Amino acid sequence: MSEVTFMGVPREQIPWAPTIDYQKCDYCMECARFCPHGVYEQREQEPRLVVAHPQHCVVFCRACAKTCDPDALTFPSKPEVVELIKRLRQGEA
Amino acid sequence: MAEAFAVLPCNGLDKPAGALAREVGLALREQGGALICPVLYAHQPARYARVLAGQTVLVVDGCGTRCASRLAAAGKLRVARKLLVTQACKELGESPGEALELDAGRLALARRLAAALLAAPPAVRGPQEAGFGGPVTYGQVRHDKFIFRVPTQGYFFNENNCWARVVGNRARVGISDYMQQQLTDLTYCDLPALGAQVEQFGEAGSVESVKAVADIISPVSGQVVAVNEALAEAPELINEDPYQRGWVAELELADFQSDRELLLDGPAYLALVKKQAAQYHP
Numbered sequence A: 001m002s003e004v005t006f007m008g009v010p011r012e013q014i015p016w017a018p019t020i021d022y023q024k025c026d027y028c029m030e031c032a033r034f035c036p037h038g039v040y041e042q043r044e045q046e047p048r049l050v051v052a053h054p055q056h057c058v059v060f061c062r063a064c065a066k067t068c069d070p071d072a073l074t075f076p077s078k079p080e081v082v083e084l085i086k087r088l089r090q091g092e093a
Numbered sequence B: 001m002a003e004a005f006a007v008l009p010c011n012g013l014d015k016p017a018g019a020l021a022r023e024v025g026l027a028l029r030e031q032g033g034a035l036i037c038p039v040l041y042a043h044q045p046a047r048y049a050r051v052l053a054g055q056t057v058l059v060v061d062g063c064g065t066r067c068a069s070r071l072a073a074a075g076k077l078r079v080a081r082k083l084l085v086t087q088a089c090k091e092l093g094e095s096p097g098e099a100l101e102l103d104a105g106r107l108a109l110a111r112r113l114a115a116a117l118l119a120a121p122p123a124v125r126g127p128q129e130a131g132f133g134g135p136v137t138y139g140q141v142r143h144d145k146f147i148f149r150v151p152t153q154g155y156f157f158n159e160n161n162c163w164a165r166v167v168g169n170r171a172r173v174g175i176s177d178y179m180q181q182q183l184t185d186l187t188y189c190d191l192p193a194l195g196a197q198v199e200q201f202g203e204a205g206s207v208e209s210v211k212a213v214a215d216i217i218s219p220v221s222g223q224v225v226a227v228n229e230a231l232a233e234a235p236e237l238i239n240e241d242p243y244q245r246g247w248v249a250e251l252e253l254a255d256f257q258s259d260r261e262l263l264l265d266g267p268a269y270l271a272l273v274k275k276q277a278a279q280y281h282p
Helices: A030-034 A063-067 A078-092 B016-030 B038-043 B045-052 B067-074 B085-092 B104-119 B177-183 B236-240 B256-260 B266-280
Strands: A040-042 A049-051 B005-009 B056-061 B079-084 B138-143 B146-151 B155-157 B162-167 B170-175 B186-190 B203-209 B213-217 B222-227 B249-253
Touching: A030 A040, A030 A063, A063 B213, B005 B016, B005 B038, B005 B045, B005 B067, B016 B056, B016 B085, B016 B104, B038 B045, B038 B067, B056 B067, B067 B079, B067 B186, B079 B085, B079 B104, B085 B104, B138 B266, B146 B155, B146 B177, B146 B266, B155 B266, B170 B213, B177 B203, B177 B266, B186 B236, B203 B249
Parallel strands: B005 B056, B056 B079
Antiparallel strands: A040 A049, B138 B146, B155 B162, B162 B170, B170 B249, B186 B203, B203 B213, B222 B249
């Protein structure tokens, strides 16, 4: 299978994925049920919810955060990631 | 606001953001707004028929569930302005707090949010009809029983399957045919606020179908000068005609030359759809 890219940049070089604040998370699992890309995984042991596949996260999508009542999900800054993508594209050129 | 208005607040009494939204509603009532109880309105909308007749509505959502916005959309209310308390708090560097009972600081914050909502620029410059009504020619990708259309010129795309049609210093944005077919029948479109500044790759609303919810990731940066109000009553316009009648917002462009660097033209996006369709519909 060919390498997964986003805007011409290898996906693995783009640090876009949710971070779970375990102080706030109440393990309702809404985000895991919501995300169609399988970013989250539920576990038997603590922590019972993990970001298992950050590379599956759609760059710039934050839709799962809207399902989070305790507001436990955060994402990187969009402008910073856009800048990084620009730099990586230029480097490649 | 000079004209009469009604206020539909979230009444989420079990969450701090909901309690704050309720307080914002009360502060707006002091400014002359007619208060609508969301619970009674959901149950017996006729009770507010007189209050709502001819009035614009300010919607105050507590959290991202946006119950009040959904209620307003279901009732086809004329929404003039919207506030999402959790987001507005973040923008101000504030927090809705942890307690359901509001302390003096939270009460002051509620007043600030109410005042900001009333003072927000109306940005009623409105849509620019000229230029956006022109004919569109399409290319297409076939995959199994699916046909995905992509305009061949005049449109620019990001890899989040959203488009911008640029005419002069304005652009309309929306979602692509590929994305609407992935989502299937749309049931709700959350429009961005008039006057909002949107960054490139920032959110310009969201769409919801029976299957999924997706953010609309704006291909361009600028100020929202118009929204497609027809979508409030008929989100299916996006399914029927995603590139024209299904436009979501119109932006006054901030820096299209810079935005353009990170966008695909029609033929390049068509190639991307071909690749994505092959991966997702094996």
